[in-house]
Amino acid sequence: MKVRNSVLLIGMAIAANAHAQSSVEIYGIIDTGVMYASNVGGHSNWLADPDTIAPNLFGFRGTEDLGGGLKAIFKLEGMFSLNNGASVNGLFGHETYVGLRDDRWGTLTAGNQIDFMFYSLVVDHWGSAFPFVNSMSLRQGSFSGLNIPGPPGNNSFDFDRTLGAPIENSVKYMSPTIGGLSAGAQYSFGGQAGSFGQNSAQSFGLNYHIGAVALNGAYTYVKYPELNNGNDGIRNMGLAASWAVGPTVLAAMYTSTQNTENGARVSVYETDVNWTVSPFLHANLAYQYMKGNDVLKGQKAHQETLSLIYSLSRRTSIYSALALQQASGGPAWISLVPGPASGGRQTAVDIGLLHVF
Incomplete structure (x- = not known):
């Protein structure tokens, strides 16, 4: 009976695929290498598989043509450790959703979805230069006073969410691009009886392209159970601009991250130059200045x-990448390095191999 049921289900799936003009794609990224950090708690350190260009991930995504420009879409995506094969945040914990996309009205999805601090300020902002930016140039710093809920002892990792962090139980809408302008909104339901806003989250993105110039804005506010019983959280906002000049992309970005419970805030000012040396070789030079407010004692x-x-x-x-950080008021800490320095200076170098399928 089990065999007959299995055959029936397979037959139904094949029939559905034959009539629905659907497509399913299996994809993934494998990124491995080694990193050297000059000062982690006062000692030099070597790290395997640092994932500095991209996380190791795999996924399934698909579409079904429903006619009249309307499509059903889905995505199941998870991360894993190349060293031991273990899943990170569950089998499909990176981004999962199902929804509808229409050529005229936009895209509506529901699930575990990454917010607009990543999609607007990183993916759309850098455009064609996005695949060549090393994650060590994104946010870390020793701003533990931000008190962002997460791994113990690392309360400032990716504090402005530009590495891409999902929001659970969220509904997301992305408009079509009209005259170079597109916008999006996302809301996560907290699930607290009698309190609509408790443990909730919201995110908005705005993207505008005019010729070789891209302008982007984003806002994300996530409330955590650990902060005032879900009534406070971490508020992020940012603005970005980029300009493609021949083989070079010039970019600038500003982000602000605030803990609404204790008032701690960090501002980040960043400039980037991405240069296509040849069709095969790309270089990116980034500078960022991070500054905490009085609650963070001006770190x-x-x-x-x-x-x-x-x-x-x-x-x-x-x-390969080389990162140098100089900090005052607290120890230096470069993104993806396993710990802070014993003082105000930290250097990291990595080399790796990336395969996309």
Whole structure:
């Protein structure tokens, strides 16, 4: 009976695929390498598989043509450790959703979805330069006073969400692009009886392209159970601009991150230059200045990051990056380095291999 039922289900799936003009794609990224950090708690450190260009992930995405420009869409995406094969945040914990996309009216999805601090300020902002930016140039710093809920002892990792963090139980709408302008909104239901806003989250994004110029804005506010019983949270907002000039993309970005419970806030000012040296070689130079407010006792950090990526083929690349951070008021801490320095200086170098399928 089990065999007959299985055959029936397979037959139904094949029939559905034959009549619905649907497509399903399996995809993934494998990124491995080594990193050297000059000062982690006073000692140099070597790290395997740092995922500095992209996380190791795999997923399924698909569409079904419903006619009249309307499509059903889905995505199931998870991260894993290349060292031991273990899933990160569950089997499909990175981004999962199902929804509808219409050529005229936009896209509506529901699920576990990454917010607009990533999609507007990183993906759309950098555009064609996005695949060549090393994650070490994104946010860390030793701003533990932000008190962002998460892994113990790391209360400032990716504090402005530019690495891409999902929001659970969220509904998201993305408009079509009209005259170079597109906008999006996302809301997560907290699920607290009698309190609509408790443990909730919201995010908005705005993107405008005019010729070789891109202008972006984003806002995300996530309330956490650990902060005032879900009535306070971490508020992020940011503005960005980029300009493509021949083989070069010039970019600037500002973000502000605030804990609404204790008033701690960090502002980040960043400039980037991405240069396409040849169709195979790309270079990115980034500078960022991070500054905490009075609650954080004026902590500051400067960071410079130079990254190179060389394409061996359409799917396989080698890369390397050098990052230097100088901090005052607290120890230096570069993104993806396993811990803060014993003082105000930290240097990290990585080299790796990236394969996309």
